[in-house]
Amino acid sequence: MNPVCPICSAQSVLHRSDLYDDRYAYPGRFHVYRCQSCAHAFTNFMPSSTEVAKLYSDYYPRRNYDPSTWHPPQDPRGFVSWLWGRKGGAYAWVPERVRVLDVGTGAGESLGYHNVRGCQAVGMDPDANVERIAREKNVQIKIGLFSNTDIQGESFDYVTMNQVIEHFVDPIEVMKEAARVLVPGGRLIMGTPNYRGLLARLFGARWIHWHIPYHIHFFSRQSMQKAASLAGLELESVNMVTESDWMFFQICHALTRPAPVSASRFWSVGEQRPSLTKLAMGLALIPRFLRLTHLWTRMLDAMGAGDNVVYICRKPLR
Numbered sequence: 429m430n431p432v433c434p435i436c437s438a439q440s441v442l443h444r445s446d447l448y449d450d451r452y453a454y455p456g457r458f459h460v461y462r463c464q465s466c467a468h469a470f471t472n473f474m475p476s477s478t479e480v481a482k483l484y485s486d487y488y489p490r491r492n493y494d495p496s497t498w499h500p501p502q503d504p505r506g507f508v509s510w511l512w513g514r515k516g517g518a519y520a521w522v523p524e525r526v527r528v529l530d531v532g533t534g535a536g537e538s539l540g541y542h543n544v545r546g547c548q549a550v551g552m553d554p555d556a557n558v559e560r561i562a563r564e565k566n567v568q569i570k571i572g573l574f575s576n577t578d579i580q581g582e583s584f585d586y587v588t589m590n591q592v593i594e595h596f597v598d599p600i601e602v603m604k605e606a607a608r609v610l611v612p613g614g615r616l617i618m619g620t621p622n623y624r625g626l627l628a629r630l631f632g633a634r635w636i637h638w639h640i641p642y643h644i645h646f647f648s649r650q651s652m653q654k655a656a657s658l659a660g661l662e663l664e665s666v667n668m669v670t671e672s673d674w675m676f677f678q679i680c681h682a683l684t685r686p687a688p689v690s691a692s693r694f695w696s697v698g699e700q701r702p703s704l705t706k707l708a709m710g711l712a713l714i715p716r717f718l719r720l721t722h723l724w725t726r727m728l729d730a731m732g733a734g735d736n737v738v739y740i741c742r743k744p745l746r
């Protein structure tokens with residue numbers, strides 16, 4: 429029997445079978461199920477906390493992060509930013525001079541962006557490797573998981589999670605914690621992949637954002653609405669904006685996808701890439717150089733078939 433939907437408990441159907449970790453070679457085959465009621469999609473992999481630690485410390489390559497590549501994102505306004513899809517980042521929706529918490533901040537580049545805009549910005553990340561970067565770049569990052577934190581209630585105007593909510597085993601618990609730390613009227617902004625877009629259909633198992641088993645949840649508008657209300661939030665707006673370089677990464681990924689249990693030479697950070705991988709990247713660079721990848725991305729977003737959705741949820745006033 430198929431698992432029930434983790435958001436609304438309705439029955440699910442098999443959506444895609446036999447996916448594998450085609451980036452970092454975590455072993456195993458995984459299936460994606462789709463809820464028949466709210467269209468939420470999810471994998472059959474619900475790792476324990478020890479498995480999560482292993483998954484991110486042994487397989488995910490954050491420890492190889494090079495601080496010389498640290499650059500806060502640019503101002504997301506104007507034609508060039510539109511062309512690049514900069515508003516696909518959750519940071520881009522945060523106003524100036526507010527208190528903001530960025531969950532899953534990684535190296536904290538968005539914190540640098542908020543700081544120059546007069547915000548009080550704090551990041552949170554489970555990876556202790558980023559402590560050194562935070563010190564060097566003068567940004568504030570708390571190390572730990574975002575559940576039952578010691579953060580004081582009602583202490584932030586905004587909470588952002590960029591490409592993060594899909595990684596959690598229990599996204600509703602995480603959204604409840606966000607609701608707790610937000611002031612009444614505060615907002616939770618989440619960018620997350622859209623599995624119902626055209627590229628997911630076109631590329632099938634080679635779609636870049638299956639990213640199994642790191643991605644566990646794939647939201648629909650209905651499932652996000654349900655999750656928000658269970659967490660004590662209101663879904664305020666749904667915005668389809670995809671960063672244009674994802675199209676470039678998608679082409680590279682599709683051309684270089686490895687066999688099961690072998691690591692991708694495209695995604696492996698800090699390793700020498702073989703000439704065939706370099707050739708595939710060279711081919712993908714042509715439409716990027718001509719800005720075709722950008723135009724295709726903007727077209728897909730306009731059609732409502734893009735790869736990324738920014739959900740904005742509001743904590744009701746008392």
Ligand SMILES: [Zn+2]
Nearest residue numbers: 433436463466
């Ligand atoms: Zn459901």
